[in-house]
Amino acid sequence: MPERIAEGVQLPDAAVAPLFEPLRLNDTFTLPNRIVMAPMTRCKAIEGLVPTPDAVAYYARRAACGLITTEGTIIRPDGQGYPDTPGLFTDAQVAGWRPITAAVHDAGGRIFAQIWHVGRVSHPVYLGGEAPIAPSAVALSGPIKRLPGHEYGTPRALETDEIQPLADDFGQAAANARAAGFDGVEIHGANGYIIDQFLHHDSNRRTDDYGGTPENMARFPLAVVDAVTAAIGADRTGLRLSPGAYHYMPGNDADADVFRHLLARLDDRGIAYVHTGIFDDSQTFDYLGGTATAFLRRHYRGTVIACGSYTPTSGAAALSAGRCDLVAYGRPLIANPDFVAQVRRGAPLREYDEGMLATLE
Ligand SMILES: Cc1cc2nc3c(=O)[nH]c(=O)nc-3n(C[C@H](O)[C@H](O)[C@H](O)COP(=O)(O)O)c2cc1C
Numbered sequence: 001m002p003e004r005i006a007e008g009v010q011l012p013d014a015a016v017a018p019l020f021e022p023l024r025l026n027d028t029f030t031l032p033n034r035i036v037m038a039p040m041t042r043c044k045a046i047e048g049l050v051p052t053p054d055a056v057a058y059y060a061r062r063a064a065c066g067l068i069t070t071e072g073t074i075i076r077p078d079g080q081g082y083p084d085t086p087g088l089f090t091d092a093q094v095a096g097w098r099p100i101t102a103a104v105h106d107a108g109g110r111i112f113a114q115i116w117h118v119g120r121v122s123h124p125v126y127l128g129g130e131a132p133i134a135p136s137a138v139a140l141s142g143p144i145k146r147l148p149g150h151e152y153g154t155p156r157a158l159e160t161d162e163i164q165p166l167a168d169d170f171g172q173a174a175a176n177a178r179a180a181g182f183d184g185v186e187i188h189g190a191n192g193y194i195i196d197q198f199l200h201h202d203s204n205r206r207t208d209d210y211g212g213t214p215e216n217m218a219r220f221p222l223a224v225v226d227a228v229t230a231a232i233g234a235d236r237t238g239l240r241l242s243p244g245a246y247h248y249m250p251g252n253d254a255d256a257d258v259f260r261h262l263l264a265r266l267d268d269r270g271i272a273y274v275h276t277g278i279f280d281d282s283q284t285f286d287y288l289g290g291t292a293t294a295f296l297r298r299h300y301r302g303t304v305i306a307c308g309s310y311t312p313t314s315g316a317a318a319l320s321a322g323r324c325d326l327v328a329y330g331r332p333l334i335a336n337p338d339f340v341a342q343v344r345r346g347a348p349l350r351e352y353d354e355g356m357l358a359t360l361e
Contacts, residue, residue, distance in 0.1 A: 031066030063109030081118030101181030119194030171227030184236030190277025192248025281308030
C-alpha cells in the first residue's frame with residue numbers, strides 16, 4: 001500500500017519507496033516508515049552514567065525514523081565495558097532519560113532503549129577491581145577497546161544461582177525504561193555480549209542447566225525475554241541477535257542448532273521484533289547457510305529488522321524481496337541526522353567517518 005503523502009511532501013523515488021510504507025508492528029505500534037535507527041554507543045554519559053543532556057537534541061533530530069533504538073544502556077554496574085555508557089538502574093539515570101524520550105515524542109517519534117550487559121567484554125577497571133562475569137571462564141584476547149594499555153582478561157563463570165537474578169535485572173531495567181518514558185526496549189542479545197555469550201559454544205562451556213544443549217544454552221536468553229515481557233509486555237519488547245558470530249566471538253557449526261531452538265521458542269512469545277546484529281549483512285556464514293538475516297527470516301515467523309551496511313536502495317530492495325520487514329541504519333544516521341527526509345527527497349547523503357563520533361550532532 002503506498003503511503004498517503006501530505007500535500008507538498010515529495011513522493012520518494014520508486015527505488016526507495018518501500019522504505020516509506022508504514023508497518024503495523026502489533027496492536028500497540030504502527031510505524032510510519034520502515035527506517036529504524038540502529039543502536040549506537042556514543043560514550044558521552046555524564047557523572048553517574050546519566051545520559052548527557054546533549055542526547056536530547058541528538059535523538060529528537062532523528063525522530064522521523066519509524067523507530068529509534070538507543071545506544072546500548074547498561075542494566076547494572078557490572079554490565080559496563082566501555083567508558084561513559086549510560087545506565088538504567090538508578091533514579092538519576094531514569095530522570096536523565098526523561099527529557100530525551102519526551103523530546104522524541106514531541107517530535108512525533110518512538111524510542112526503545114537498548115538494554116545491555118557486556119559480560120566478559122569488560123575489564124576490572126570498570127568493575128571496582130572485580131573480574132567481569134560470563135557464562136564460562138573463557139578469556140577474550142587482545143587490547144581492550146577504548147581503554148589504551150589494557151588487555152581483556154579471564155572472566156569469572158557465573159554460579160548457577162546468579163543467572164536468574166541477572167535475567168530479573170534485565171526485567172527491572174525494562175520497567176525503569178518505561179518509567180523514563182521509553183515506548184519499549186530492545187534486549188541486546190547480539191555482538192558478543194552476555195546473552196550472545198550464552199548462545200555460542202565457544203563462550204558457553206557450562207555443564208549445568210544453562211549449557212551443553214540448545215535447550216540449555218537458550219535458557220538464559222529466554223529467561224531475559226520472559227523477565228522483560230513480564231515487566232513491560234511482549235508488544236514493547238524487541239531482541240537483537242547475532243546468529244553469525246562476528247564480533248568478540250568465534251562461530252561454531254553447532255551454534256546454528258542453538259539459534260534454531262531459540263527462534264522457535266520466540267515464535268510463541270509474540271515479541272515486537274528480532275533484529276540482526278552485524279556490521280555487514282552481505283557477510284555469509286557456512287553454518288547458517290547464508291546471511292544472518294536470511295537465517296533469522298527462515299527460522300522466525302515474526303517481524304525481522306535487517307541491519308548492516310545497507311544503503312537506501314539496498315534496504316528498499318531487501319524489503320521488496322521480503323527478506324526483512326524493517327531496515328536499521330547506523331552510521332548513515334550519525335552522518336545524516338536528517339536521513340529520512342534526505343532519502344525521501346533523493347538528496348545526497350554525507351559519508352560517515354569516525355571523526356563524527358567526537359560530538360553528538
Ligand atoms: C559507533 C557505533 C556504535 C555502535 N554501538 C552499538 C550498540 O551500542 N549496540 C548495538 O547493538 N550495536 C552497536 N553498533 C552496531 C550498529 O547498531 C550497526 O549494527 C552497525 O553500525 C551496522 O549498521 P550500519 O552499516 O548501518 O552502520 C554500533 C555501531 C557503531 C558504528
